[in-house]
Amino acid sequence: MSPEKRTVSWLLGVVVLMGALSWAAVPFYNWFCKVTGYGGTTQVAEQPSDHEIDEVVRVRFDANVDKNLDWSFKPMQNRMDLKIGENALAFYEAVNTSDEPITGTASFNVAPEVAGYYFIKVECFCFTEQTLQPGESIEMPVSFYVDPELVNDRDAKWVRDITLSYTFHRTEPKQAALDEDPAKAVN
Template sequence: MTEERLTRRLVIRLCVVVVAMFGFGFALVPIYDVMCEAFGINGKTAGVYEGQQAVDEQRQVRVQFLATNAADMVWEFGPQADEVVVHPGDSTQMLFVAYNPTDKPMTAQAIPSVAPSKAAAYFHKTECFCFTQQVLQPGERIEMPVRFIVDRDLPADVRHLTLAYTLFDVTARKPPVAQVTLTRAAP
């Protein structure tokens, strides 16, 4: 083969590899989601739940709450109680409190996880402050509810769940809306 022909084959092979890598990059997100769901890893919660269940009064599950600030997050953040005991199928609410001690508006996003990971599919949030970003003005304190249901189908060997939130400062990605006082000039 001539050198020109070898070069052309190499360029075609490299182009095929680039296209394959690009396609694989797009396929990674759905593959990751399927793997997490199949193996119950990553502690992803089951998301918004809109169904109703009969309450299992014969069984109790202890739900522990943890709150952590990510690096560089200065807010005070935590649950009103460390844990609650619930009956599977019963709707429960816990309040988390956040306080912005700085002199500037800040925006935060909470990321939840559930442990043990095999129980994450049975933990349904019906309302959560983690669904939206939270904006607090300087010195502002807010109570943020999370309403949840522990599914009746939770495996019997799981008697303790931990719902953990990590709070991230996302102010740089989405500038907060500052409170503005309008004054009118005299005519």
């Protein structure tokens, strides 16, 4: 093989490798955040906690709305003081203030970031799209606990104030997109 063909083959291989790495970056980053709690990403449990300890943590609640979403959105409580490991239920309220049906999806994070690994959601409205009709309001629950292992973590054991923050973003409803083009269905 000539040096020119070898160089072109090598460069083509680099381009393919870079494309593959960039394609894999988002799923890998999401996986990394879920496993480590990096960036305030919370963990998810299938069932409530069965163990609590006699130390108290304060959870504060924050709500934001993307500027493209005509909703009001707020926590129904500002904070909760609970034992570490205690199962808790908090509520948020969203109101569609526009004159059209709007679908939104919530993103979330926890601060400080180190607490994300120990903030466990059992049930959350952020796992599904929310479609509200004009003027409609909805109360949305989030069931959670703070894992007692928090007190054994070298970096997180001092955390006693945690903020759970949600931001609602406008999204296109999945069902409407499927009704328009059934080829968009993903199996």
